[in-house]
Each structure stands twice: as structure tokens, then as C-alpha cells.
Amino acid sequence: MDVHAIVCIKQVPDTAEVRIDPKTNTLIREGVPTIVNPYDIHAVEEALRLRDRFGGKVTVISMGPPQATEAIRKCIALGADEGILLTDRAFAGADTLATSYALAQAIQHLAEREPYDIVFCGKQAIDGDTGQVGPGIARRLGIPQLTYVLQIDSFDPAAREVVVQRKLERGRQIVRAKLPALLTVLKEINELRYSAFPDMLRARSYEPRIWTVADLDVDRSQLGLKGSPTRVRKTTVPTPRQAGEIIAPATVAPEQAAQRLLEQFEKTGVLKEIVELTGGNAAHA
Amino acid sequence: MATQTLPAGTQGAPAQTAAQDKAPAASRREPGKTRFDVIVVGAGPAGVSAAITAAKAGLSVLILERGDYPGSKNVMGGVLYRQPTDVILPGFWREAPLERHLVEQGYWLMSERGATKFSYRGEDWDAEPYNAFTVLRARFDRWYAQQAEKAGAILVPETTVDEVLVRDGQAVGVRVGRDQGEIYANVVILADGVNSLLAKSLGLHQEWEPHTIALAVKEIIALPREKIESRFQIEGDQGVAYELLGSISKGMVGIGFLYTNKDTISIGMGCMLSDFARTGIKPYELLDQLKQHPAIKPVLAGGETREYMAHLIPEGGYNSLPKLYMGGLLVVGDAAQFVNALTREGSNMAMISGHLAAMTAIRAHQRGDFSAASMAYYRDLLENSFILQDLRRFRKIMPFVESRHELITVYPELLAELLQDFYTVDSVPKTQLFRRMMRKIRARRRWTSVLGDLWKGLRALS
Secondary structure, eight states, X not given: OOEEEEEXXXXXXXXXXXXXXXXXXXEEOTTOOEEEOHHHHHHHHHHHHHHHHHOEEEEEEEESOGGGHHHHHHHHHHTOSEEEEEOOGGGTTOOHHHHHHHHHHHHHHHHHHSOOSEEEEESOOTTTOOOOHHHHHHHHHTOOEEEEEEEEEEEETTTTEEEEEEEETTEEEEEEEESSEEEEEOGGGOOOOOOOHHHHXXXXXXXXXEEOGGGSXXXXXXXXXXXXXXXXXXXXXXXXXXXXXXXXXXXXXXXXXXXXXXXXXXXXXXXXXXHHHHTTHHHHO | OTGGGSOSOTTOOOOHHHHHTOSOOSSTTSOOOOEEEEEEEOOSHHHHHHHHHHHHTTOOEEEEOSSSSTTTTOOOOSEEEHHHHHHHSTTGGGTSOOOEEEEEEEEEEEOSSOEEEEEEEOGGGGSTTOSEEEOOHHHHHHHHHHHHHHTTOEEEOSOOEEEEEEETTEEEEEEESSTTOEEEEEEEEEOOTTTOHHHHHTTSSOOOOGGGEEEEEEEEEEOOHHHHHHHTTOOTTEEEEEEEEEGGGTTSSEEEEEEEOSSEEEEEEEEEHHHHHHHOOOHHHHHHHHHHSTTTHXXXXXXXXXXXXXXXXXXXXXXXXXXXXXXXXXXXXXXXXXOBTTTTBSHHHHHHHXXXXXXXXXXXXXXXXXXXXXXXXXXXXXXXXXXXXXXXXTTTHHHHHHHTTTHHXXXXXXXXXXXXXXXXXXXXXXXXXXXXXXXXXXXXXOHHHHHHHHHHHHHHHO
């Protein structure tokens, strides 16, 4: 029972190395190393696990400049079978609406020859943090969307059904959906594998299939800057988090330390939240 | 000059095995290509140089590097020599990410509270093709490895070689620490650095002795360009490099260095491992104290430490060379202990030894002979080059210095005292002054010892 899994990935600046221009409040992208969006890598891993279990194929799709080839190669090194890069000036400047349109069209184009069973995305990209592209693709493809997935409980290609656990703010939701479906995944969903050597070797000289606007059946007005209603009016740099208070046991008596801790809990309301979440069990702990 | 000793025909006929299947398999359904003409272990200067020369001659080359990218784990003081690099990549300085070209080099003899500076600045060094450059290895090595890829070599990073595969006494490939990690080659070039666990596991060398290995620590300190340029009287891409000797090593056999980069300064200190063990001195304390020295502190003032690194340097020289080859295998660079501690040479020996190893591999492919006898050609090339000639010439100097630790402290201190006296105008008649200076020399070291130091030192060099 071969499974065809498609994974949408994005090349993003390595935020560990990102700096922000204090004058314009925009990211300084120059000279910043790029990585595959960390959530997307876990999406690739999950797809590979399905392929390894059922057989079949993993296709990675990305939209970006030619340099995004490097990101696709990273996925090939992990074990993905094939990569497609949507690259064209007409795609440039796309917001989440235009991006999800282009990716959905690409997936449909691919599906004409290679029908898919499941589409994976990361829960969001670390440079934009919107989490909109995955749902946008699902909507356009007309398939169920399962966001914030932290576990696939069962996957049945014969019965065309998938059961997943979604992470919600206060708990987990178990959802069953028909295949094909689109999943956006969290990092917790899996541990990345250590690439096999032949995959590493293959990735070094792998050339993805390049698709331009001419290869797709698209409405040009929905692409790139033209197809992007989003306007950035202002960006702000988040204020750095203040260092927390350390109640050092060496300098404070245990009773006082406990008292101080309790006061802080009450002030921030965190204790109440814990009690609610655990149904009062934490109060006894 | 190394180039003169090289046989003609680097660009010799491509090896028979090379042309057949150069590109790795395109689909994961087919098994990946796991056979190469040459496998190079380690993407430092030695390994990359070997890869460039071999790939340019048409051999299929795989470079395996354990770091995230070439250079991510590589450390040296920071001087790159033009001529040896030029042998491998003619005109490299026009494109390579270099810091500054050196217009001045010298020694600072450091006493407790002063320094006697001895340096040369030359106008000739200020024009192409230049003499030497400062580099940051993380940037340079990455670029250098890209040149190997451009020449056709395949580089796989993040991959550690666990074992050299040996059949009937002949190296036939390597096993890497990944699934399906057996890869085969006619020639394996070990450029895996100072520890060379692979050469050791093959019995080519024993555990290094602590007195043959130096431990060097280094900081990269950020300063605005203008500050660096005004403090060292340089402009544009000019740079300076000083070696620091004397009391700063606290009686240990060791040397410090101070090099200017574009907007950073590399400062560091290395001493023999056996001396650190003997004295209990901690390397970072030594470097901290060096940074506080009255001759150093002002040039670093206001700087911010960007990076801190430490590395081992194989300084055993000729006396502790490993076996340099076996059937199907050659050892290059630090792994072969190719460092001249006295003259601050290492990266040049690494590059040229890598180049000579590649020449050996090319010749072996032309003859279809990868036996130990064929690999022995590498030893011949080394013997005819400056590498083994210099290492042999200087083989007695390190044991000499080690046997007279005190020299490193005594003479710089003495020189400082004498110069201080000489330049102090205190209305003392010169006859008296000279007598006082003589007494000072005697107090530090008996005349017979001075003569002995000179005599033995010269003999060690001859």
C-alpha cells in the first residue's frame, strides 16, 4: 500500500543569528544563514515515517528563491525522495494568501500525475509566525485540515482515514479525518532521524525539479505581491523578556522562600491556572 | 620551494575509474554511489588541498567532514601563507575571504613589565601577490572547501569517519557513523587533524607524548577597524603579525601571538602539554594574564571578546612523525605532525602535504597500483620538499629548548633590564653603566652558560 506524502517546507533565516535593523525595524537578512523552518523538518520526518511503514514516496515542495534549493537538499539528506522548487519572479513578495494559493496549485498540478494521500506542513514558520499557509492550502485543495498535530494515532490508507491528537491550549483533542488530509505539526510529534549516508551523499548534488509560473495552471493576479492583500503598516521589536527572580536557597530560609514563591504565584495567577488544569489535584501535591 | 620538487603533469590523464560513474545515483531507489577514486577524511587545509589537486586531475573525490561545515571546528593562530596556497589555487587571494595582508611581522620578547620588539615592515609585502594573510578559519576553510567542490569533489559534512576499512593489509575505504556508511576508494587520505584517531587505530602512530603536543588557546577580540588601524599603524587591508615570547609563558616552553584581522584581533598562547601538566597552570589564566601585560593591554583596550577557542598543535616534529602511508592510504597535515614549531609553519605544510598526497594518488591511478610500494612515492615527494627537509633540520631544536626551559624567561628579562638601563639617563658615567650591565648579565646567567646556550643552540640548528 504505497503512500504519497507531500510536505510543504520553507527556507527561513536562522533566528538564532537574526538581527533587527533598529532604524527600520526590519530583519537584516543579509549574511544571516538560512535553515529549513524547524517545524517543517518535523513534518518531513513524519512523512518519512509513513513512507517507511507503508512504502511509497515523500515529495517536498517549497516556494522561494533559487537558493531555497539548499533547504530542499536538507530534506533529501533526511531521506525525502523528491523535491520541487517553485521559483519565479511572479511568486515574489507573496503573503500567506498568495503563498497558499501557489502551493495549492502546485500540489494539484502534481496530483494530476501523482495523487497524494496526505499533505504535511509545519505549524508555522519561525520568521512570520502566522500559521496561515497550511490551513490556506487545505481550504483550496478542499481537504480536511488538522492543525497543531502532536501525534498520529492511526493512519489507514486502505480505509482512507487518519486519527491524530491536536494540541490545544488546555489539553489534547483527538480527531478523525478522511484522507487525503492536511496536517500541520509541532516539533513534539517526533524525533528527527540521523540521515543515512547514501541520502547525505545524494543530497549534495541533488537538483530539485524547478517549476515556474509557466508550469502551473494559475491566475497570475493571485500570485506574488499582486495577489497579496496584506500590508505591513508597522513592525515592532518585541521587548526582551526580563530576567526572572531567583529565590536563592542559600540566602533565604526555606519557609521564607516558600512564602515568597506563593506570593508570586498568587500575584501572577499561575497557581489558579494549575488548579483548574489538573482538576484540583495539584493542590494536594 | 615545494613546487620545484613536484613532478610535472599534475593535470595528468584522468584515472580510468574516474570518468565512468562520476555522478552519484539520482534516485534513492538505486543504491547511492559508494565508490570513489579518493576519499579525503577531514576538510581542513590539508584535506581540501588534496581534494582540489586530485579533483582537478579528474579523479572522483569524496571529502568527509565531521563539522556542520568545513571550518566550523578548525582552529589556528590565523596566518595563511600566500605561496603554498597559490600552488594549489593560483591567484586565490583575489577571491578568498581573507582578513588582512601582512606588511609587518616580528617578535616581541616579553619581560615581566616590558617588551623588546623586533619586527620588520616591508613595502614589498604591500602589493600583489603579497606574502601572507591573516584569516578566520571558519570563513576561509568554508570557501576553500567550496573550491574543491567546484573542481568536482563531493563534500559531505556532519559525518564522522569511525573506521578505515582494511582488506589484506590494504586500506580500501572507510566506515562513517551513519546507516549504510561503508564507502570504498582506491586511496584514502587521512587529514583528520592532530589527534588522528584513525591513523592511531591503524597503528601508524602511538598515543602522542605530552611533550610533543602544544595546547593553544585563542581569543578573537572585536574592535572597530579604525582603532585597529591606528593602534598598529596600518591602513586599508594591511595587517601585522607578532609572535610573543618570554615571561608570559611562565617558564613553560611556549609562544604567544597577536594578529590583526579586519575588525578583530586574534590573540593567543600555546605551551607544551607536558608543561601545563608540570606547572598546573591553567591555559585560560595564562591568556588572561597575557591580555593584562603592559605591552598588550593598550592595544586590546575597549575590545570585546567574540570567540574563545582552544586546540592542540602537534609539535613533536621529525622525531615523532607517524608512519606516513600504507597500502591505499596516506597521512597529511596535522595528522602527520607536519608543524614547524620554531617558524610558526603548519597550514603551509598541511596544504603542500595534501597536494603531494594527491599527486601520489594521481600517479597511483595512472599505474593502477595502490600498494604500499606505490604509496611510498609520497614519502619521496616529502623528502624532496621543504617539509621533511625542514623538519629534519630542526629536529634537535625542540628537545634543546625543552632541556633549557629557563632560556625562554632569562634572556627576554635580561634584554629588558639592559635596554632599560641603557635608555635611562641618570647622570651615571657610561663606564659604570656598562659595568652594572655586565653584572646584571652575570647575575642572571654565568658567562659559561651563556656561551653554552649559544653553542648548543647553534648546534641544534645545524
